[in-house]
Amino acid sequence: MSTQAMAMRDYIDVVGSSTVYAFSTVVAERFGKSTPFRTPKIESTGSGGGLKLFCQGVGMKYPDVANSSRQIKASEIELCRRNGVNDVVEILIGFDGIVLAQSKVGQRISLTRRELFLALAKNVPNPDGSANTIANPYLNWRDINPSLPEVRIEVLGPPPTSGTRDAFSELVLDYGCHTFAWIADLQAQAKQAQQGGDVKRAGALTHKQRGLCRMLREDGGYIDAGENDNLVVQKLNANPDALGLLGFSFLDQNRDRIQSAEIDGFKPSFASIASGDYPISRPLYVYVKKAHIGMIPGIEAFISEFISDRAAGENGYLSRKGMIPLTKSERQAIAERVKALRPVTH
Amino acid sequence: MAKMTPNTVSARKHVDTMALVTRNLGKRKRAEWRFRAYGVAAILFGFACLLILFSDIIAKGHGAFFQTQVYVQVPLNAQRLQITDPSSTAQLAKANYDSVIEQGLIEDQMRINGAIGSTAADKRQLLNLISTGAVYTVEETLSDTPSLLNQTVGVWLVADDDVDNYVKSLGHSGEGISGRLSQQQQGWVDNWIAHEQVRQAFNTTFFTSGDSREPEQAGIRSALMGSLFMLLVTIGLSFPIGIAAAIYLEEYAPKNGLTDFIEVNINNLAAVPSIIFGLLGLAIFIGFFDMPRSIPLVGGLVLTLMTLPTIIISSRAAIKAVPPSIRDAAYGLGASKMQVVLHHVVPLAMPGMLTGAIIGFAQALGETAPLLMIGMVAFIVDVPDNLMDPSSALPVQIFLWADSPERAFVERTSAAIMVLLAFLITMNGLAVWLRHRLGRSHQ
Numbered sequence: 171m172s173t174q175a176m177a178m179r180d181y182i183d184v185v186g187s188s189t190v191y192a193f194s195t196v197v198a199e200r201f202g203k204s205t206p207f208r209t210p211k212i213e214s215t216g217s218g219g220g221l222k223l224f225c226q227g228v229g230m231k232y233p234d235v236a237n238s239s240r241q242i243k244a245s246e247i248e249l250c251r252r253n254g255v256n257d258v259v260e261i262l263i264g265f266d267g268i269v270l271a272q273s274k275v276g277q278r279i280s281l282t283r284r285e286l287f288l289a290l291a292k293n294v295p296n297p298d299g300s301a302n303t304i305a306n307p308y309l310n311w312r313d314i315n316p317s318l319p320e321v322r323i324e325v326l327g328p329p330p331t332s333g334t335r336d337a338f339s340e341l342v343l344d345y346g347c348h349t350f351a352w353i354a355d356l357q358a359q360a361k362q363a364q365q366g367g368d369v370k371r372a373g374a375l376t377h378k379q380r381g382l383c384r385m386l387r388e389d390g391g392y393i394d395a396g397e398n399d400n401l402v403v404q405k406l407n408a409n410p411d412a413l414g415l416l417g418f419s420f421l422d423q424n425r426d427r428i429q430s431a432e433i434d435g436f437k438p439s440f441a442s443i444a445s446g447d448y449p450i451s452r453p454l455y456v457y458v459k460k461a462h463i464g465m466i467p468g469i470e471a472f473i474s475e476f477i478s479d480r481a482a483g484e485n486g487y488l489s490r491k492g493m494i495p496l497t498k499s500e501r502q503a504i505a506e507r508v509k510a511l512r513p514v515t516h
Numbered sequence: 517m518a519k520m521t522p523n524t525v526s527a528r529k530h531v532d533t534m535a536l537v538t539r540n541l542g543k544r545k546r547a548e549w550r551f552r553a554y555g556v557a558a559i560l561f562g563f564a565c566l567l568i569l570f571s572d573i574i575a576k577g578h579g580a581f582f583q584t585q586v587y588v589q590v591p592l593n594a595q596r597l598q599i600t601d602p603s604s605t606a607q608l609a610k611a612n613y614d615s616v617i618e619q620g621l622i623e624d625q626m627r628i629n630g631a632i633g634s635t636a637a638d639k640r641q642l643l644n645l646i647s648t649g650a651v652y653t654v655e656e657t658l659s660d661t662p663s664l665l666n667q668t669v670g671v672w673l674v675a676d677d678d679v680d681n682y683v684k685s686l687g688h689s690g691e692g693i694s695g696r697l698s699q700q701q702q703g704w705v706d707n708w709i710a711h712e713q714v715r716q717a718f719n720t721t722f723f724t725s726g727d728s729r730e731p732e733q734a735g736i737r738s739a740l741m742g743s744l745f746m747l748l749v750t751i752g753l754s755f756p757i758g759i760a761a762a763i764y765l766e767e768y769a770p771k772n773g774l775t776d777f778i779e780v781n782i783n784n785l786a787a788v789p790s791i792i793f794g795l796l797g798l799a800i801f802i803g804f805f806d807m808p809r810s811i812p813l814v815g816g817l818v819l820t821l822m823t824l825p826t827i828i829i830s831s832r833a834a835i836k837a838v839p840p841s842i843r844d845a846a847y848g849l850g851a852s853k854m855q856v857v858l859h860h861v862v863p864l865a866m867p868g869m870l871t872g873a874i875i876g877f878a879q880a881l882g883e884t885a886p887l888l889m890i891g892m893v894a895f896i897v898d899v900p901d902n903l904m905d906p907s908s909a910l911p912v913q914i915f916l917w918a919d920s921p922e923r924a925f926v927e928r929t930s931a932a933i934m935v936l937l938a939f940l941i942t943m944n945g946l947a948v949w950l951r952h953r954l955g956r957s958h959q
Contacts, residue, residue, distance in 0.1 A: 179808065181898075181906070185891075192921065195895040196729045202897055209897040211810060211906045214916070231808060398919055400926070419921040426694055485640065487648075491729070492921065 182210035186220025186237030207468035225250035257460035257513035265494040267418035267443040270431040276410040280432035287346025292385040301352040326395040326414040347383035419492025577930025584680040585672040587713040590620035602662035613651035647674040677731040677924035731924035742907030749816020758827030786825035794886030809891030810906040823876035830872020834865035867951040874947035
C-alpha cells in the first residue's frame with residue numbers, strides 16, 4: 171500500500187521556515203488555482219528542521235522544496251551530499267524586515283544598535299572604558315543616552331528557538347557589541363587563532379565573544395513573549411511604554427495600532443529595507459532539489475510563479491503580504507540562474 | 517451526700533449529651549452549610565471561567581460567519597474577457613475576469629462619485645477592495661448563463677478582508693478600523709455604504725473551502741475532513757483493540773508479575789506527553805513502514821496509540837464494576853466463560869467503556885503536538901478525499917490561523933474554535949445519550 175501511495179504523489183511537497191511559509195503558501199494557493207497542477211503542500215517546520223528533512227534523500231518520500239530564512243549551511247550541503255542529494259538550486263526570493271514596534275500612543279523612539287545592545291545585554295562593557303563588563307545597570311532608556319525618553323526599558327521578543335531571535339542576535343546585538351573596540355578585538359583574535367591552527371583558543375575566544383554579545387538580561391528588561399507575534403501586538407497595545415520585536419508583515423497589518431521605532435535613523439519601509447538602509451532584515455530563500463524536477467509534476471512551473479513579477483515584483487502579491495521584494499536587476503539575475511538550474515556551491 | 521441511683525446517672529448523662537448536641541448543633545449546621553457552599557463555589561467558579569471563555573470566543577468569532585459583499589455592475593464585455601464562446605469551459609477558465617471587474621468598479625465609482633484618480637496605482641487600489649476570489653463569482657455567473665456575454669450584470673462580489681474588517685468595525689462601534697486601507701479607499705467604501713451597495717451575507721466559504729492565505733477565502737473544510745478521517749481511524753482501531761485488551765487483562769489474565777508489569781506500563785503510557793507518541797509515529801509509520809507524511813491514516817494511527825491506554829484503563833474499571841453475582845449466576849446456569857463475558861459482563865460494562873472511549877476520542881480530536889512530528893501542521897488547500905490525501909486537522913488550523921499576520925484571521929480563529937467546540941459537545945452529548953440508552957436496556 172505504502173509504495174503505491176508513494177508512486178502516486180502528484181503534489182509538490184514543501185517544508186521549512188515559518189517566515190517563508192507565510193509567503194510560499196500564497197504562491198502555492200495561486201499556483202493551485204491558476205494551473206492544472208495540484209496545490210503544493212507546505213509544512214511549517216522551521217528552517218533547520220526543513221533543511222534536515224529536505225536533505226534526507228532523493229525520491230517520492232522526500233520533500234522537493236525547502237523554505238529557509240537563512241542561507242543553507244555548509245554542513246547541510248554535506249548532509250545532502252551524503253544522502254545522494256547532489257544538486258540543490260538556491261533561489262533568493264526577497265527579504266523580511268524585523269521591526270522594533272511600539273504602541274501608537276507613545277512617542278516614537280529612535281535608537282541605534284549600540285543603544286539596543288546596551289539596553290538588552292545581560293552584561294555590558296564597563297562605562298569607565300576598561301576592558302571588562304559589569305551587570306547591566308541601565309533601567310531607563312535615559313540612563314543610556316540622555317536624549318532618549320525617561321521610560322523604563324521593556325522589550326518583548328521571541329524565544330531563543332526562533333529564527334527572528336537569531337537574526338536579531340546577529341544583526342543587532344553582535345553589531346552593537348562590536349562597536350566596543352575591545353570586544354571586536356576578541357573576534358579578530360579568534361580569527362587569527364583559527365588561521366594559526368589553534369582551534370581550541372579560537373573556540374574559547376568565540377565562545378567568550380558570543381557570551382558577551384548575545385546573552386540577554388533576565389531582570390525584566392527583555393521579556394520572552396513566545397512565538398506568536400499577534401500576542402506581542404496585543405501586549406504593545408496594552409502597554410505604551412513597551413517595545414516589541416516583530417516581523418514586518420505584522421507591522422504592515424496593524425498600522426492603526428502600532429508604529430515602528432527608528433533604528434540607526436531609519437524607519438522600516440519597503441524602500442529602506444530593500445535598499446539595505448534599514449539594518450535589520452534577513453534574506454528569504456527557497457531551495458529546490460534538481461533531481462525531483464521532472465519526477466514530480468509542476469516544480470518548474472511553481473518556481474517560475476514564485477519568481478514572476480506578479481508574485482515577487484515590486485507591486486506583486488507577495489509585497490502585499492509584507493515581503494520586501496528584490497530590485498529588478500537582482501530578480502533578473504536570479505531568474506537566469508534558475509533557468510539554468512545552476513546548483514549552489516559553497 | 518445522697519447516693520445517686522443508676523437511673524439518675526443515665527438521666528444526667530442523657531441531659532448532658534442533649535445539651536452538648538444542642539450546643540454544637542448550630543456549629544455543625546454551619547459547617548454543613550459551608551461544606552456545601554464550597555462545592556457550589558467550585559462549580560460556580562468553573563462555570564464562570566467557561567462563560568468568560570465562551571463569551572470571549574463567541575464575541576470575537578461570530579463575525580466570521582458573515583462576510584461583506586459589494587454590489588457591482590460588471591460589464592461582461594467579450595473583448596475585455598478575451599473570449600469568443602461563453603459556453604466553452606476551456607475559454608471560460610482562461611478569461612480575463614480581473615479586467616471586467618476593474619472596469620465595473622471604475623464605472624461604478626464614476627457614477628456615484630463623479631471621478632476617480634486615473635493612475636495605475638489608483639486603479640490597483642480600487643481593485644484591491646475586492647477579493648481575489650471574486651473572479652470565480654464572475655466566472656460562475658457567466659457559465660450559468662452564457663447569454664449574459666456582452667451584457668452588464670449586477671453581482672455581489674466578496675470584499676477584500678481589509679474592507680470586511682472596516683465595514684464590520686463600523687457596524688460594531690461606529691468607528692471604522694482603517695487597518696491597511698488608505699484615505700481614498702475608505703472614501704470609496706463609505707460611498708458604497710451610502711448607496712447601500714454593501715451587505716453582510718452568510719459566509720458559506722468558511723464551511724465549503726480549504727485553507728487560504730486570503731482570509732475572506734479561507735475555510736475549515738479541509739481541516740474538518742482531516743479531523744474526521746483521523747477520528748474514523750482512531751475509533752476503528754482503538755475501540756476494539758482497547759476493549760479486547762481490557763477484557764483479557766480483567767477476565768483471563770493470571771494474576772502474576774507479568775500482568776502487574778503490563779498494568780504499570782499501561783498506566784504510565786496514559787500519562788506520557790502526546791508529543792512522544794508523535795515521535796513514535798514518525799519512527800514507526802513514516803520511518804519504518806515508509807508511509808507518506810501529512811496523511812490522516814498516519815495521524816489516526818498515532819492518535820490510536822495515544823488513546824489506547826485511556827480506553828484500556830476505563831474499560832477495565834467498567835468491567836471491574838460489574839457485580840460478581842451476575843457472573844456467578846451465569847456460571848450457575850451453565851454458561852461458558854466466553855458467554856459470561858460477551859452476554860453479561862460486556863453489555864453491563866458498555867456504558868462505562870463508552871464514556872471512557874469517547875473522552876479519549878475527544879482528547880485525540882484536540883491534539884496538535886503529535887501531528888507536528890508527522891507533518892500535519894501544513895498548509896492544505898485541497899479538501900482531502902481519502903485517508904491517503906495530505907490534510908491538516910482542526911486544532912492545527914486554529915494554531916496556524918492564530919499565528920497569521922492578517923487581522924481578519926482573528927475572528928476566523930475564534931470561529932474555528934467554535935466549530936471544534938461544537939464537534940466536542942456533539943461527541944460528549946452522544947456519550948451521555950448512549951450511556952443512558954444502554955444503561956436502561958439492561959435493567
